Amino acid sequence: MSAEHTSERPVVHARDITMAYGDIDVLHGVDLDIHRGEVFALLGPNGAGKTTTVEILEGFRRRSAGEVSVLGTDPERGDDAWRARIGLVLQSWRDHGRWRVGELLRHFATYYPDPRDPAELLALVGLTDQADRQVARLSGGQRRRLDVALGIVGRPELLFLDEPTTGFDPEARYEFHALVERLARDEGVTILLTTHDLVEAERLADRIAMLVGGRIRACGTPAELARRAAARAEVRWTSDDGTARRERTADPSQLVWDLHRHAPGPIADLEVRRPTLEDTYLHMVNLAADGTDMGPEPDEDEDEDEDGETRAA
Numbered sequence: 001m002s003a004e005h006t007s008e009r010p011v012v013h014a015r016d017i018t019m020a021y022g023d024i025d026v027l028h029g030v031d032l033d034i035h036r037g038e039v040f041a042l043l044g045p046n047g048a049g050k051t052t053t054v055e056i057l058e059g060f061r062r063r064s065a066g067e068v069s070v071l072g073t074d075p076e077r078g079d080d081a082w083r084a085r086i087g088l089v090l091q092s093w094r095d096h097g098r099w100r101v102g103e104l105l106r107h108f109a110t111y112y113p114d115p116r117d118p119a120e121l122l123a124l125v126g127l128t129d130q131a132d133r134q135v136a137r138l139s140g141g142q143r144r145r146l147d148v149a150l151g152i153v154g155r156p157e158l159l160f161l162d163e164p165t166t167g168f169d170p171e172a173r174y175e176f177h178a179l180v181e182r183l184a185r186d187e188g189v190t191i192l193l194t195t196h197d198l199v200e201a202e203r204l205a206d207r208i209a210m211l212v213g214g215r216i217r218a219c220g221t222p223a224e225l226a227r228r229a230a231a232r233a234e235v236r237w238t239s240d241d242g243t244a245r246r247e248r249t250a251d252p253s254q255l256v257w258d259l260h261r262h263a264p265g266p267i268a269d270l271e272v273r274r275p276t277l278e279d280t281y282l283h284m285v286n287l288a289a290d291g292t293d294m295g296p297e298p299d300e301d302e303d304e305d306e307d308g309e310t311r312a313a
C-alpha cells in the first residue's frame with residue numbers, strides 16, 4: 001500500500017446520512033467511521049437500510065443529505081481511479097454466464113493497474129479445477145467464490161462484501177473467513193461486510209454496527225455489544241429434586257458461589273451462558289419493533305454528540 005493511502009483519516013467517514021425514497025424516509029442520520037485494515041460489519045433486519053447505506057458509500061446511490069468521504073473522495077464524485085481502489089462483492093450476479101471462469105478473471109484483471117495473478121487467485125478461492133468451466137455451469141457456492149475473486153482481483157484498498165457467504169458450504173465458508181482475515185491483517189484491506197449471519201460477524205468483524213429502522217442503534221466490538229442490551233448471563237443447573245433451573249443474573253460468579261455454599265454436593269448440569277451478540281441483536285430489533293426509541297447506546301469507543309447520538313467512530 002502506498003504512503004499516500006496510509007494517513008490516519010478514516011477510509012469511510014459519514015456524518016448524518018439521510019435518505020428518502022420518494023416521501024419515505026429510510027435513513028435517519030447515519031454516522032460511520034471505518035479505519036484502515038478494519039473489518040466492519042453492518043447488521044440489521046430486512047429493510048433496515050443496509051443496502052441503501054452501502055450503495056451510498058459505493059457511489060451507486062445519491063443520498064438525500066449528509067456528508068460522506070470514502071478513500072478521501074465523495075462517492076458521488078468518484079472517478080475511475082477512485083473506483084479502481086474499491087472492490088465489490090454484490091448480492092446480484094452479473095450476467096457473464098457464457099464466459100469461462102479463468103477467462104473472465106483474466107479479462108477483469110486487465111481493468112486494474114496492479115491486478116492479482118488470475119491463476120493464484122483461482123487457487124486462493126478454490127476454483128482452480130473450474131478454470132475452464134463456463135460460469136453458467138458453476139454451482140451457487142462456486143459462483144459466489146468467483147464473485148469474491150472478481151471483487152479482489154484489482155487489489156482493492158476497500159472491499160464491500162454484501163452477504164458474501166450465502167450458499168457456501170461449511171468448508172468454503174471457513175476458507176473464505178480465513179481469506180478475509182488475511183486480506184485485512186496482511187494487506188491492510190478495509191472491509192465492510194453486510195451479513196445476516198451473526199456467527200460470521202462475530203468471527204470476522206473488529207467492530208459491528210447494528211442498523212435498525214434506518215438508525216445505528218449500537219456500535220462496538222463483538223464483545224462490547226454482547227455485554228450490552230441489559231443482557232445478563234444465564235445460569236442453568238438441575239436442583240436436588242431433579243428440576244431443571246435457570247436464572248438470569250448480572251453476577252453469575254456470585255450466583256454459582258451461592259449455589260455451591262448451599263448445596264450438599266456437586267451441582268448437577270451447572271452451566272453459565274454468557275450474553276451473546278444474538279441476545280443484543282434481538283434486543284435492539286425488538287425495542288425498535290415495540291416503538292421504543294431508546295436511541296443508540298454509547299460506549300467507551302464512541303463519541304457522544306451534544307444530542308446524545310452515538311457515532312460509529
Ligand SMILES: Nc1ncnc2c1ncn2[C@@H]1O[C@H](COP(=O)(O)OP(=O)(O)OP(=O)(O)O)[C@@H](O)[C@H]1O
Pocket residue numbers: 021026044045046047048049050051052053
Ligand atoms: N429503489 C427503492 N425505491 C423505494 N424504496 C426502496 C428502494 N430500495 C429500498 N427501498 C426501501 O428502503 C428500505 C431499506 O431497504 P434496504 O434494501 O436498504 O434494506 P436492507 O437493510 O439492505 O434489507 P435486506 O436485509 O432485506 O437486504 C426498505 O423499506 C425498502 O423497501
